[in-house]
Amino acid sequence: MKSINALIRKTSIRFDVGAVASSTSVLLGLATFLLASCTEKSSFVQPKLGTRSAQLIEVDGFQFKDLNKNGTLDKYEDWRLTPEERSLDLLAKMSVEEKAGFMAINSLSMLGSRKAKISEGKYQASDLDEGQVKDDRPAGAGNFIGAMNEVTSTTQRIKEFHNRHFILRLNESAGVIAEWNNKLQELCESEPLGILAIITSNPRNHISSNASVGTALNASVFTAWPGELGLSATRDLALIREFASDSRQEWLAAGIRKGYMYMADLSTEPRWSRVDGTFGENPEWVAQVIKEIVIGFQGTKLDTNSIALTMKHFPGGGSGKGGQDSHFDWGKEQVYPGGRFYDNLLPFQAAIDAGTSAIMPYYSLPKGTEFEEVGYSYNKAVITGVLREKMGFSGIINTDTGPITRMVWGVEDLSIHERYKKALEAGSNIISGVSDPADLLEVINKGMVDMSLIDNSVLLLLKEKFTLGLFENPYVDVAAAEATVGSDRFREKAAVALRKSIVMLRNENSTLPVKAGTKIYVETLQSPGRGEEEGSTNFMMEADGNHEVEFVTTLAEADLAIQWIIPSNSVFNSDGAPISVSLSKKGIDVGHIKEVIGTVPTILVIDYTNPWVIDEIYNDTNKGNVVGVFATFGTTPEALLDVITGKFNPAGKMPFSTPVSDEAVENNLEDVPGYLEADGYALFNYDEGLSYKK
Incomplete structure (x- = not known):
């Protein structure tokens, strides 16, 4: 929106060049233009702004957050512009270090109730955990999750690593999660560009006897619905949409704005340990369910009331050889003895058509197909060729947790830098399971990848945040979170x-x-x-x-x-x-x-x-x-x-x-x-x- 003086200047020039017109005509033209401008202005609705340290500035009668503290309204701070325009402006202001850190996502711990309890009142469960403890048992020996945790503080990951994407795996109360979110966002807002964080979680609204940290959380304070297979068993698409919409409201209230969910995989192999996260074995039915899930959580389009979804595990993880899982070397092969690779894509196509914000490839490598035998996060023919070009997906491709350093199937002989290069060139946009961007920075600084790959990935990630409204208000009402999550109307x-x-x-x-x-x-x-x-x-x-x-x-x-x-x-x-x-x-x-x-x-x-x-x-x-x-x-x-x-x-x-x-x-x-x-x-x-x- 231009200032009134600028509009008058523009109008004067227009009428000067328009030649012959009476002064009355000029005045009428000016009045019409200004009326149109007022109408344009009235189409904007002032959003609620949440701030802890950023000052508010006023332009054209509207308020905006001065996130970079320069006293003027930058394009990325202007909520009247499109997410694309704002993303391009912020991208131009970000350093290479900030871009690299922005492309990492990993687990981040709040202090946790047990630690808070033994501190005898010194800490609250919602405190940012400044001393995360690494589990030193070797990965792959029943300790996959312990191996994910790095000895880094929250402050270091925000200020030094420039991380802004985090996975919450703890199952605390809604109030504790809301308080923790607010503290995390306050820390992010205090940084030079004021780039806010997004918190991601695995499913936490289901009763499950098979829940494991890293895959799903058993419902506690969040409303307890049947497991995913149980929702499917109801054969009630309207009820499934209602489940997703109700759960969305709970997540929104607590400040969790993104889900590492749901599994569009098919349960065609009975021995696979993750069958319980699927919606069954029939691709046509699962596709219908996935559509309802996406619309229920995200709406018909992503907006400030959405929970963005990361649909997984592309192109389907349900056919591991012998039912083994590709978290481990002995389960890395995805096989298709019935020749039904493309059946697995039907639920993902439904998710794409419904507008899913992100898709997660699995660790597996395809065996006995026309595709390269490398993990799907590295597989350009599958990620770019099938997912992007044939299926029309234009959103974020988020790797599963750990393909660069642990589940490196098919690329074991490549260096870490070469793995980054191959994953990025395959089409991956954000790497899960790392916090320190040092290796990715080296890849960039050595010119191993075209900078456009980095910029395009950051743009996708920024656009999601702007669309969700996080730059306007990432803060939540703690009391409202407690009242909303697990309320009687949902139960x-x-x-x-x-x-x-x-x-x-x-x-x-x-x-x-x-x-x-x-x-x-x-x-x-x-x-x-x-x-x-x-x-x-x-x-x-x-x-x-x-x-x-x-x-x-x-x-x-x-x-x-x-x-x-x-x-x-x-x-x-x-x-x-x-x-x-x-x-x-x-x-x-x-x-x-x-x-x-x-x-x-x-x-x-x-x-x-x-x-x-x-x-x-x-x-x-x-x-x-x-x-x-x-x-x-x-x-x-x-x-x-x-x-x-x-x-x-x-x-x-x-x-x-x-x-x-x-x-x-x-x-x-x-x-x-x-x-x-x-x-x-x-x-x-x-x-x-x-x-x-x-």
Whole structure:
């Protein structure tokens, strides 16, 4: 918007050159021009500005933040301009050091509640952690996450490394996260250019028995919805959109503005440890789900109310050879024995069409395809050729965490500088798992890459921040965060989803729902080290509200037993040995379950984070005494009891097929969904699910 004097000057010149006109015509023309200018001005709405150290300046009756403290309005400070214009202006002001630091993202710790507690009041959990401790155990020995942490302070990473992208992996309260965000942004604002930070997180709105730091967080203060497979099992796209929109509001309130989520991968390989983060095995259905997820979190276009998403793991990580995961050398090969590489792209195309802000390639290298056998972050034919050129993606390409120094599949013989060069030339824009930009700076200063690659990457990253409104106000209201996150209105909607996600697979002789007055013996059986102690009945007794059944503590008293089996398959427990998805191989006491089944009619409830093989406990010998089988995908005892007793009619459908035996698993084709495997493959089929009401 030009000043009034400038507008008059422009108008005078225009009318001088326009030759013959009466003074009245000139005045009318001037009045019309000024009226149009006022109308133009009125189309702008003053945004709320949040500041801690930057002064406000006034221009044309509007306020702006003087982020670089020079007393004048720079283009990048002018919220009336487009994100592209602002990004170009700020890019021109950034040093090479700032650009390099801007292209790094890594985990950043707040102090954390445990440290705060032992400090006896000296620190708060939301304090910026100035003394992060490195875990010295070697990476790859069950310690992938410890290996990610560098001994650096928050201040050093902001001031010296010029980092402005951070991953939050702690599961603290909403108020603590909000306070921490505000302190982090205040530190960034005090820097010369006042470039604000963006906080990224893995999913934190799901109940999961398989959550691991580095992949997902089990829901705590954030509203607890079913796991991703459970959302898929509801077969309710409107509910899935509602989940995403509600979760967006919680993240926005807490100051987390970006998600390392969701997984558009397909669960075609039952042994893969990350199946629970997918939405199932059917590419067409998963594509529909992904569309709802993107629009729910981001809106129809990215704006100041969006949570920007980083869809992963391109071009699909679900077909690792033998089900191994590419966090490790023994799982680096992505194979396509069924020739279905391009099926994996359908959900990613849906994400692109819906406007996803970023996409994350996986560590894997393609085996037996037309593509170079290097990790996807280095794979130009896949990243530029397929993702950019064929699929039309124009957003940010964010590597997974650690491909430069740890998961260096296919480029082991290259130096770190050569790896940077190859990743950047392949199309990667931001490198995850590093904080210190020294190596990237050397690559730039030696002229190993064209500077346009750096500038184009920084422009993409800046544009996202401007579009999200972070430069205007990155601060959040702590009290509002506490009131919003986990509020009753969100939990009520999630409660419906938790019940709709439960799948009834068998109901022998219409035994279910359980009749009033039934005496029930309940046990949970979990993989070692995962949650509640085995054998506990308290969880169901406490959930009992008004279900008119009686819980007993011994089998001898029971009319019916419920065995809720909760195995897990954590990615970071891998040692390279062949993977089995049989229950006994996951530490479940199958002998005890068989004893219960042999003693009293039994309902089996299986929590599926993977397509488990359950023939050890459900076979021709004992099927007669198993009166019902249910599948859960992260739900609550209350929800399960409502379904078992008929207070809620089961409606869920299986998001994948489950193999009938270990032999079927070993013979499966890693890239082929279970519903397309050979006859006899499945015990429970994709899309299978019963209800009480016909």
